[in-house]
Amino acid sequence: MLVNLLIVQIITFVGIVFLLRFLFTRHLKSALARLNTLHEENLAKEEELNEELRRAKEQSDALITQSREEADLIIAEANKEAQRIRMNMEEQARKQAEKIICDSRIDCEKIQKNALKDIQGQSIELALKMISELLTETDKVALQYELANGIIEEISRLPKEQFSVPGGEVNVTSSFPLLDRQSNEIKNILSDKLGSPVNLNQKLDPGIIGGLIVEMGGMVIDGTLKNKLQRIVQGFK
Template sequence: MVAHRYGNALFALAKEKNVREELLAELLEMKKALAEEPQLMVFLTSKQIEPGVRREVIEKLAASSSELAANLLRMLFDYGRIADLDVIITEYVRLNDSFENTVRATVTTAIPLAEEQKDRLTSAFAKIVGANKIILDERVDPSVIGGAILRSNDYVYDGSLKLKIARIRRMLLK
């Protein structure tokens, strides 16, 4: 609920100020930094650390941010909602993807895909889901054996050899 309200307001403001794409890039970097340094959020939300010390860190982060991102950080800190930053960023990304008709998907294969394979996969998947753009997150998992597993929010395609072998095994055991 909080993420939806703040994400919608942030997205509307970014569109109004014509900084939607720039803010998206900045928020994705922020999300990446939070994932790489989980102790930062622990620090910012800790009641054992003086609010003034935590405020100084927020101000340092804000100083290297755009006006919108800096205002978001300050507001979330002031309202005691800084712990919701990650989900608010996720909501902003979702709204932006919807606006751009972009679908984010994860592809899992036994070995890394060649660029040509990725291009064919994204092109075919874009047609299936009716998207303008597909952003692929590649994962390598040798247990897939061969083929690919493609997942997005609304779609799962499992074309792995692992699944095919499991199906054959179930048929043989009947």
């Protein structure tokens, strides 16, 4: 009886062991399957995450590359603009410098011309003063008549086309009275040039020193000693 009971207990124990083993194995397989599924899901998610990270990195690298290219383009454009501005500034500076030099030359030429004109004027005035002080009255009269004859000769050689002023009053200014012969010659020459008789009005101006000035309306013929000296000085340029 005791043996039978022991056998029953052993069989029961073995059955329980097999049952527990069966149950444990089943749950273990289920757990392993679950773990395997989770592992595969994690691997898939990890792969997906890695793929997203790879795409994000590619996008980031592409964005960085694009940004660098755009930055390089902006820098290149800025350099071109700076170069253009610099060239424009240099060109403007060059033109300004050329203008300053040109204006300086023009101003220098004007100063030289004005200085030369002043010197010529002073020289002529000095020459006239010396002539006036050195010549006697007789010499001045002789000079006056000689210069008057010269201007009368010049008037006679002028073409009629230059005498567009109609005949009428003619004013003659001289340092000494003209000879009757000279007055008549002037009247006859001008009457012929103008095509009508003229009336000759004489005026004395001792400051002329020598020669005479003939005025007809707006036309002036300067045959004074001063004008002759001015022509001589201008011929020295």
